Amino acid sequence: MPISRQTGAKRRRWERRKASRPEEIVAAALELFVERGFSATRLDEVARRAGVSKGTLYLYFESKEALFRAVLLNVALPILEQAEKRVADHEGSARELVQQLVLDWWGMIGETRISGIPKLMVAEASNFPELARFFVDNVVRRGRRIFTRVIERGIAAGEFRPCNARYAARVLMAPMVFAAIWQHSLSPFDADTYDVSDYLDLHLDVFVRGLSVARSD
Amino acid sequence: MPISRQTGAKRRRWERRKASRPEEIVAAALELFVERGFSATRLDEVARRAGVSKGTLYLYFESKEALFRAVLLNVALPILEQAEKRVADHEGSARELVQQLVLDWWGMIGETRISGIPKLMVAEASNFPELARFFVDNVVRRGRRIFTRVIERGIAAGEFRPCNARYAARVLMAPMVFAAIWQHSLSPFDADTYDVSDYLDLHLDVFVRGLSVARSD
Amino acid sequence: MPISRQTGAKRRRWERRKASRPEEIVAAALELFVERGFSATRLDEVARRAGVSKGTLYLYFESKEALFRAVLLNVALPILEQAEKRVADHEGSARELVQQLVLDWWGMIGETRISGIPKLMVAEASNFPELARFFVDNVVRRGRRIFTRVIERGIAAGEFRPCNARYAARVLMAPMVFAAIWQHSLSPFDADTYDVSDYLDLHLDVFVRGLSVARSD
Amino acid sequence: MPISRQTGAKRRRWERRKASRPEEIVAAALELFVERGFSATRLDEVARRAGVSKGTLYLYFESKEALFRAVLLNVALPILEQAEKRVADHEGSARELVQQLVLDWWGMIGETRISGIPKLMVAEASNFPELARFFVDNVVRRGRRIFTRVIERGIAAGEFRPCNARYAARVLMAPMVFAAIWQHSLSPFDADTYDVSDYLDLHLDVFVRGLSVARSD
DNA sequence: TATGAATGAGACTTCATTCAT
DNA sequence: AATGAATGAAGTCTCATTCAT
Numbered sequence: 012m013p014i015s016r017q018t019g020a021k022r023r024r025w026e027r028r029k030a031s032r033p034e035e036i037v038a039a040a041l042e043l044f045v046e047r048g049f050s051a052t053r054l055d056e057v058a059r060r061a062g063v064s065k066g067t068l069y070l071y072f073e074s075k076e077a078l079f080r081a082v083l084l085n086v087a088l089p090i091l092e093q094a095e096k097r098v099a100d101h102e103g104s105a106r107e108l109v110q111q112l113v114l115d116w117w118g119m120i121g122e123t124r125i126s127g128i129p130k131l132m133v134a135e136a137s138n139f140p141e142l143a144r145f146f147v148d149n150v151v152r153r154g155r156r157i158f159t160r161v162i163e164r165g166i167a168a169g170e171f172r173p174c175n176a177r178y179a180a181r182v183l184m185a186p187m188v189f190a191a192i193w194q195h196s197l198s199p200f201d202a203d204t205y206d207v208s209d210y211l212d213l214h215l216d217v218f219v220r221g222l223s224v225a226r227s228d
Numbered sequence: 229m230p231i232s233r234q235t236g237a238k239r240r241r242w243e244r245r246k247a248s249r250p251e252e253i254v255a256a257a258l259e260l261f262v263e264r265g266f267s268a269t270r271l272d273e274v275a276r277r278a279g280v281s282k283g284t285l286y287l288y289f290e291s292k293e294a295l296f297r298a299v300l301l302n303v304a305l306p307i308l309e310q311a312e313k314r315v316a317d318h319e320g321s322a323r324e325l326v327q328q329l330v331l332d333w334w335g336m337i338g339e340t341r342i343s344g345i346p347k348l349m350v351a352e353a354s355n356f357p358e359l360a361r362f363f364v365d366n367v368v369r370r371g372r373r374i375f376t377r378v379i380e381r382g383i384a385a386g387e388f389r390p391c392n393a394r395y396a397a398r399v400l401m402a403p404m405v406f407a408a409i410w411q412h413s414l415s416p417f418d419a420d421t422y423d424v425s426d427y428l429d430l431h432l433d434v435f436v437r438g439l440s441v442a443r444s445d
Numbered sequence: 446m447p448i449s450r451q452t453g454a455k456r457r458r459w460e461r462r463k464a465s466r467p468e469e470i471v472a473a474a475l476e477l478f479v480e481r482g483f484s485a486t487r488l489d490e491v492a493r494r495a496g497v498s499k500g501t502l503y504l505y506f507e508s509k510e511a512l513f514r515a516v517l518l519n520v521a522l523p524i525l526e527q528a529e530k531r532v533a534d535h536e537g538s539a540r541e542l543v544q545q546l547v548l549d550w551w552g553m554i555g556e557t558r559i560s561g562i563p564k565l566m567v568a569e570a571s572n573f574p575e576l577a578r579f580f581v582d583n584v585v586r587r588g589r590r591i592f593t594r595v596i597e598r599g600i601a602a603g604e605f606r607p608c609n610a611r612y613a614a615r616v617l618m619a620p621m622v623f624a625a626i627w628q629h630s631l632s633p634f635d636a637d638t639y640d641v642s643d644y645l646d647l648h649l650d651v652f653v654r655g656l657s658v659a660r661s662d
Numbered sequence: 663m664p665i666s667r668q669t670g671a672k673r674r675r676w677e678r679r680k681a682s683r684p685e686e687i688v689a690a691a692l693e694l695f696v697e698r699g700f701s702a703t704r705l706d707e708v709a710r711r712a713g714v715s716k717g718t719l720y721l722y723f724e725s726k727e728a729l730f731r732a733v734l735l736n737v738a739l740p741i742l743e744q745a746e747k748r749v750a751d752h753e754g755s756a757r758e759l760v761q762q763l764v765l766d767w768w769g770m771i772g773e774t775r776i777s778g779i780p781k782l783m784v785a786e787a788s789n790f791p792e793l794a795r796f797f798v799d800n801v802v803r804r805g806r807r808i809f810t811r812v813i814e815r816g817i818a819a820g821e822f823r824p825c826n827a828r829y830a831a832r833v834l835m836a837p838m839v840f841a842a843i844w845q846h847s848l849s850p851f852d853a854d855t856y857d858v859s860d861y862l863d864l865h866l867d868v869f870v871r872g873l874s875v876a877r878s879d
Numbered sequence: 880t881a882t883g884a885a886t887g888a889g890a891c892t893t894c895a896t897t898c899a900t
Numbered sequence: 901a902a903t904g905a906a907t908g909a910a911g912t913c914t915c916a917t918t919c920a921t
Binding site: 046047048049050051130132133134135136137138140143144146147148151152155174175177178179181182185186188189190192193196197199200201202203205209210213214216217218219220221222 | 264266268351392396399402410413416430431435
């Protein structure tokens, strides 16, 4: 009876197997963990949303916590790494690069379901210390390094004023990550709607100008 | 890890401590809700940390959810409003004002235990929709209005470039709020330590420069 | 603040002590035990209805169960015994006596708050075996003996047909006791109202005729 | 004290017993509710007596109160209605009919575990007002109507003296229902044992004689 | 004597996990 | 491989009882 849950028409039998079970489960779990938090999501719901029975979850994941790990390590991390790679490959002036990085990040993460990960990690960090550490080391700091390097390059090239590039990278990233978190938490309750692209554009404009060496443009 | 708990000597089993009980309970609850999230904190622990028995909680709060509301509405909100008031009273140039606002906010909220509230609300918003809406309306948007007004004033005074002040306010606030969230979530797992004051100083410097009208300094 | 609970006007200070505390408590307990049953009545309510604090209950009764015993032994029993005495003193023909007994019982018990006792004992018997045994021995069987004796007298006098007087006593008493139980349980939910006096009159008429020796009247 | 419990050998920890579960649970609950009252019976015990775990109860009944409703509505009511039907089908003289009705009632209800229902309802009526009303409307009054009709028929046929048939029905039923209540409450503590059949025979004899038109037999 | 805040055992209920089918 | 009925540990909440005041 739980065959539903497909955007379009009724699912035909053979389609059942199209997407592999573990992926469906992980996708459902990601959505729910992001929405409600780890403790508050019941495996019952994960199973229902994935279109499987509760028992089936245990064929693929040995515990709720293991499912959480799988969501982060097997799903989020690869995507993040792939995004990181593409982001790291950009070329051009530091100014352009900074803008590219942010916009690419948003395009590849912020607008996708992966954007829930930051909220999830923020919420559950202290309940899953090892995961938190792993996430920080393998995602956060690596991302930070990319942004840091670009700013350092800009400083070296005389585009940006000399400053602490690590801190500047944080300042650059914060509004971007915050937008992702906001989107998955309080945004639905906020009567002041806003357009994230415009917001990021303004942020980039202000940031680049603010960091650039004085000019009379 | 919080050492406080018992003011002085060992506690007698039967003790009547007049008016302070509810506050102690709410303080303990705030800490734990922020640390672990609402679902994952056990009332047992709240009681233990507050130095009372489990039953005592129900003398003052009719349910776990009511305790959550009390934490937000009776404790966090008044502090936030008071901070808002003080913040709104500043005078001076827009540039100075922007810096004052951010630094005051950090001094009054970011460095205190109240800074856990943003993380808490972000994590629990979808589980407590009415509270989320209330929080957004009475805290977030009000704060945003203050920052927006200052930027509008700066634009009107010719200090800042014409731009969408609402968006600029968001850009200004994001790194500040993000720092608070970070502090209560992934920061402890981050090997790259940083000094928040320096970070905010850089943010302010970049932001103010970036928003100011062109100059040749 | 719990001074209220008086049928008439506001209670004046000195009245406070008019009725002794234990009696007020027992009266409140009787009402609530009858209405809700022993387990389902909270001492909180007993205290409130008696106009005292919860702690005060323990000055007079060492436990909830002890209060239950007091209700039965110290309150109900004396009244029942007194009723029994008055009932036992009647004289006249057996026929008249039978009618007197029933009507007196109703006047002294059925119409008073004591009528809740049968319902209470019926409901709680198996939870309080010793009390049940005590009640049966000291109230039920004694009452039965009185009725039995009257019927035996009637048989001896030739008024009633020879029959098992003990059983006849049960048959005679059942509608009377049942009326009391009904009054405190399902009667409030019964759309078919009835007049207990008429009911008992009919019962007595039928019973006396049915037990009398054949006649041609 | 009830010995039944396990049909056969020792139970394996994991056992799937198809459709019978809910009925077993309801049967156990009926016994315990009757014996101890609703509040005083622990779900622990219900589960143990039904041979299931505590959690299993919630597979079939969403709360303790729902279980109570199921006991009454799904179990007791059908049996009562079936009994009513069979009882209503009898034919013969009013005198015979009266006797048949009472004896059939006893055979189908009084001697079975269903006889606990009257005690249970009497004890819990005020705690479950809707159920009480439902029970009175659908069981008590319907039963009363059957008995009333028979007596009216007897009056019309000249067998019984003219009288208020409704009241006579109550008088007729009271000893019968009372016997059921007694059986499940104080009877075990009553040293005066008695034979219910003989008691009912005497009741019927007295009642029918008492209600019949005068004769010289 | 009287209070009522405080306690903690124990109740109802949930839900991650198991396993017969 | 898949199911879902069954489990029981653990959580929230109640309330009889205690005792400092």
